[in-house]
Amino acid sequence: MTTQTYLAYDFPLLSVLWTMLAFALWVLWFFLLFKIIFDIFRDDDLNGWAKAGWLAFVVLLPFLGVFVYLIVRGKGMGRRDLEQAREQRRQMDTYVRETAVSRPSAAEELAKLAAMRDRGDITEADFQRAKELVLTDYAPQTSAPPTASAPPTATPPPGDGPAPG
Known part of the structure; x- marks a missing residue:
């Protein structure tokens, strides 16, 4: 075995x-x-x-x-x-x-912002910035801020053009 x-x-x-x-x-x-x-x-x-x-x-x-x-x-x-x-x-x-969490409408957001401004929780400048964000669909403006440039002149600055004569 x-x-x-x-x-x-x-x-x-x-x-x-x-x-x-x-x-x-x-x-x-x-x-x-x-x-x-x-x-x-x-x-x-x-x-x-x-x-x-x-x-x-x-x-x-x-x-x-x-x-x-x-x-x-x-x-x-x-x-x-x-x-x-x-x-x-x-x-x-x-x-x-x-x-799903739905985003409140722009009108509801503006009403909340106005109530906060009326209570004094935010300043008028803050209200305007927030209002701009709400109205532009929460996207900040991407345009460049305006720069202080001199207005165009008809005559060129001295020394850049032909001499008078």
Whole structure:
């Protein structure tokens, strides 16, 4: 009674690849099985007895049950997946719209600024600057401040032109 011990170098590379393939197919099989079981319970068109029947068929005879379910109800399964995705998207969009912080309108902002100015919380100059920001959609003016330049003259400054003569 000797037991044979297999070491890592006794397991050929092709056997490793076949083992990995078998494991991947096993995982895919369970994914498909659970997807079908969830689809059975998600379907609103089936009554309770039909759901129990399909579930018993898929659990007791899994290969035949899954094969028959995919043939009979496969198109509906894809349609229900699409409807569920659309419903989740609609709910997410609704949630985002309801919870998004909306910016107050310019009129509301100006009313708040006027109230602050009337209470004396801000000066008239601060009010004018804030009003300008509100009216320009909160973006400060990017134009350069006017520079003090000399007005153009008709005669050039002395020493720049031809000598009188």
